[in-house]
Amino acid sequence: MSRYTSEKKAGKSNQGLHTKKSILLTVIMGALLIYSLLPLFWLFVNSTKTQAELLNSFGLWFSGPNALWDNIVATVTYNDGVFVRWFGNTLLYVVVGAGGATFLAALGGYGLAKFNFPGKKAVFAVVLGAVAIPGTALAVPTFLMFSQMGLTNTPWAVILPSLISPFGLYLIWTYALDAVPTEVLEAARMDGAGEFRTFFTISLKLLAPGLVTVLLFTLVATWNNYFLPLIMLSEPTWYPLTVGLKQWSAQAQTVGGDVIYNLVITGSLLTIVPIIVAFLFLQRYWQSGLASGSVKA
Numbered sequence: 001m002s003r004y005t006s007e008k009k010a011g012k013s014n015q016g017l018h019t020k021k022s023i024l025l026t027v028i029m030g031a032l033l034i035y036s037l038l039p040l041f042w043l044f045v046n047s048t049k050t051q052a053e054l055l056n057s058f059g060l061w062f063s064g065p066n067a068l069w070d071n072i073v074a075t076v077t078y079n080d081g082v083f084v085r086w087f088g089n090t091l092l093y094v095v096v097g098a099g100g101a102t103f104l105a106a107l108g109g110y111g112l113a114k115f116n117f118p119g120k121k122a123v124f125a126v127v128l129g130a131v132a133i134p135g136t137a138l139a140v141p142t143f144l145m146f147s148q149m150g151l152t153n154t155p156w157a158v159i160l161p162s163l164i165s166p167f168g169l170y171l172i173w174t175y176a177l178d179a180v181p182t183e184v185l186e187a188a189r190m191d192g193a194g195e196f197r198t199f200f201t202i203s204l205k206l207l208a209p210g211l212v213t214v215l216l217f218t219l220v221a222t223w224n225n226y227f228l229p230l231i232m233l234s235e236p237t238w239y240p241l242t243v244g245l246k247q248w249s250a251q252a253q254t255v256g257g258d259v260i261y262n263l264v265i266t267g268s269l270l271t272i273v274p275i276i277v278a279f280l281f282l283q284r285y286w287q288s289g290l291a292s293g294s295v296k297a
Contacts, residue, residue: 109172
């Protein structure tokens with residue numbers, strides 16, 4: 001009887017401990033949620049204000065008539081529509097850079113996972129070392145090399161470095177080890193399929209969840225890339241959105257410069273919309289791939 005009572009008390013104690021832990025985790029998650037969403041809320045609220053209201057009202061709530069549409073029109077038409085040009089440049093860098101980086105990571109990771117060749121361990125060490133090196137540390141040496149090649153102030157100065165993704169290659173490598181069975185590849189080879197046909201018709205489909213993950217990472221990294229275009233490009237017509245919006249913000253500090261903070265904030269809001277759309281669109285394939293993997297396991 002006493003044992004039953006003690007176990008019952010211990011159960012209540014553990015339940016109370018779990019309840020306390022749940023409340024604590026809920027509070028922490030709530031704080032992280034507010035911390036994550038507060039900048040987006042601030043961005044949306046202030047993009048609805050005029051320049052005067054932006055400087056003379058509380059930043060975390062609406063004020064005056066809604067000027068969101070007027071700000072959007074002014075943003076895309078300011079300075080002969082240079083914002084649209086920057087938007088097109090960013091799309092170019094993302095489509096060619098992030099898309100190319102994902103494809104090259106798929107080729108390299110698949111090759112390292114499914115083929116044996118001399119020096120494979122050395123390649124593994126180089127890839128791991130490259131993952132640990134931040135991109136900003138390589139920006140200046142890359143600029144000096146591209147300057148010698150005459151590629152600075154051209155789109156290639158941004159696209160070519162974006163094609164290299166050591167983390168994406170490592171991710172595809174580890175994913176392909178289990179996602180692509182060697183028996184399936186051997187069966188395809190016995191049926192007469194070549195290596196390229198096996199890769200494009202069988203392996204790429206099995207690697208789809210990993211490819212979507214790498215694409216998401218490279219897409220966000222290329223879209224938000226700021227430091228590399230800043231040192232590589234001197235012609236504003238080739239700026240991406242990150243560097244262009246910074247130039248708009250900095251012109252308020254120059255003598256006689258036009259103060260357009262409302263356009264900077266509205267442009268920043270428009271900049272994050274494609275990222276949110278792309279994430280929501282690719283997340284469907286990402287989740288379906290992860291669900292398929294869990295069922296298979």
